[in-house]
Structures are given as structure tokens and as C-alpha cells.
Amino acid sequence: MTEFVKIVEVGPRDGLQNEKTPLTLQDRKQLILDLMQTGLKAIEVGSCVSPKWVPQMASSDELYAELPKDPNVQFSLLTPNMKGFESALAVGCKEVAVFTAASESFTQKNINCSINESFEKFADILKAAKEHDIKVRGYVSCVVDCPYEGAIDPKQVSKVVTRLFDMGCYEVSLGETIGTATPNRVKKMWEACLSELDAQFMAGHFHNTYGMAIANIYQSLEQGIRIFDSSIAGLGGCPYAKGASGNVSTEDLLYLLNGMGFETGIHVEALMQASQNISQRLDRKNPSNYANAYLQTRCA
Ligand code: HMG
Ligand code: MG
Secondary structure, eight states, X not given: OOOBOEEEEOIIIIIGGXXXXXXXXXXXXXXXXXXXXXXXXXXXXXXXXXXXXOGGGTTHHHHHXXXXXXXXXXXXXXXXSHHHHHHHHHTTOSEEEEEEESSHHHHHHHHSSOHHHHHHHHHHHHHHHHHXXXXXXXXXXXXXXXXXXXXXXXXXXHHHHHHHHHHTOSEEEEEETTSOOOHHHHHHHHHHHHTTSOGGGEEEEEBOTTSOHHHHHHHHHHTTOOEEEEBGGGOOOBTTBTTOOOBOBHHHHHHHHHHXXXXXXXXXXXXXXXXXXXXXXXXXXXXXHHHHHHHHHHHO
């Protein structure tokens, strides 16, 4: 039997949050409509964060409200605090994500509080989410390196990951935020986390700054991880991790998974169309090798 790998498409959030010129709500909506044609089952729509901090994600609740809903596609919104959660709740969002980090300095820069304080905010969110039957995903950034503190101890990563899970997050995504990790270090990070938590509750979120994302995903697959975040056309970065590039592209991730015989439910042609549309809209060369090769062979 073929094994299923879940892909969480984070382009409309992680991707667009880092664009110099914010896209209009209409363009953000079009990207998500395109992605809905691809067979992707999980799409991050945006973030309910301060528009002063991340103007690119302003009005994500409005965007969510405007989207047609499909029972086969789980939409989610990032919510760092109760204010964000209430915005998501008001538009009927059924899944939110809370986010912290394994590094104190990064947490401070990203959400203006300590790791402990972030958990205090999340406790309120998780309580309210339970009352309203809303799923909560957790994110931990800097699971291998931090742009301010350097290497992060895998034990510290597993501590923060299990704390989020114990609090009630149904799944925790481990963010290799600055894309500096290599597979040997990713292996150690997963070893520490897998000694505390089953693989089915964790996702890999790899940025591709040094071109290592696919190698790191291969390593993660070897250790039993079956959920990965990725970004159409490799969009993205984090506004609080200078120089970090986008996530692994969904296209290249799909090529790896197809080649290894995993099932994803994604239709290549629709994905390539979505990828071409957003690259044209942003007037940007797509960093995905698969997308470029696919386009060339089709035009040949
Ligand atoms: P703060 O300044 O400490 O918040 O920011 P505050 O509670 O003191 O409020 C200050 C102002 O922000 C007030 O407005 C609030 O109303 C407003 P004012 O009175 O000055 O006009 N505010 C909000 N507005 C809208 N929505 C909200 C909200 N909360 C407060 N939810 C805060 C704290 C968390 C809000 C801020 O630090 C923030 O917005 N940070 C943005 C963080 C972010 O989006 N980072 C990128 C996503 S994480 C990521 O990319 C990593 C990941 O991909 C994994 C990986 O790769 O590692 C997930
Ligand atoms: Mg990210």
C-alpha cells in the first residue's frame, strides 16, 4: 500500500508575508483559489498579527471570509494572541496556528515576548479553541539554528515541541527558519523529538536558504516524518530572520515524494499552473528546479 504524505501549503502566509510590496487581497485570494485546484488538503491563508509588524498579512480574516469553503481543504490562520484568535473566530475559521521558538532571542524579536510568556498567551487560545471546536497547530521556529543565538540544543527543541503538544496542539511544525541545517544536524534534532513524541504529531518546515531543504526532508522521511510544510514557487522567508529565503517549493517536494513512491493527492498540472500564475504576478523567476524543468519540457 502506498503511504500518504501530507503537504501543508504555506505560500499564502509564509511566502507572501515577506514580499516587499504587499499583494492586494484580490491577488492573495487568486493564489489560494489556484491552490484549491491542486488537490492540496491544507492551506495556510494568512496571519492575524499586527499589521504594523507584518503589513503583508493585513486583513487575513477578511480574506478568509471571502474564500469559498471546500470540505476537502483545511484552511488555517496564524494567531499569536487572543486578539488574533478572536479575529479568526469571528470569520468562522476552524483551524488556527500558534507560534513560538526554541530560541529566546528569536521569540522576542518575532512576537515580542519570552518563550514562557508565549505559552501563557497560547493557554488562553487553546482554552477558547476547545470551547469553539477549533483545531490548533503549533509552530516552533529555530529548531536547528537561530539567527541571533546560533546552534540550538535539540533537547531545548523537544522541550518546546512537547510543551505545545501537551497543551493541546494536534500537530507541531518544526521550523528550520534560516535554512542553514544539514541532514546530520536535522537527524539529531528529530532523534531528540522522537524520543518524546510520535512522528505522526510532527511536521517538518524547511527553508531553503542554502539549498539543503530537500536533503533535510529526505533525512526526515528516513526518520518517519510524514507531514511537510512547503511553499508554492518557493515563496517566502520570515520578516524576523534576515536573509532567510523561502520554504522548500511545493513543486520540488512533490517531485521528491512522487519519485519515492509516496501518495500526496496533488495534481501536477494544476500545481504548475498555480506556480506559474504567482511567479508571473510577482514577476519573479521561480527557484523550483522541477517547475522550470516541467515548463521547458512542455514548451520543447
Ligand atoms: P505587541 O506590540 O507586543 O502587542 O506585538 P500588543 O499586545 O502590545 O499590541 C500592540 C499593538 O498591536 C496594538 O495596536 C494592538 O491592538 C495590536 P495599537 O494600540 O498600537 O494600535 N495587535 C494586533 N493587531 C492585530 N492582530 C493582532 C494583534 N495583537 C496586537 N493579533 C504581536 C505582539 C504578536 C502582535 C506582534 O509581535 C506581531 O504581530 N508579530 C508578528 C509576528 C509574525 O507574524 N511573524 C511571522 C510569522 S512566524 C514565522 O514566519 C515562522 C514560521 O514560518 C516557522 C519558521 O519558519 O520558523 C511559522
Ligand atoms: Mg517559515
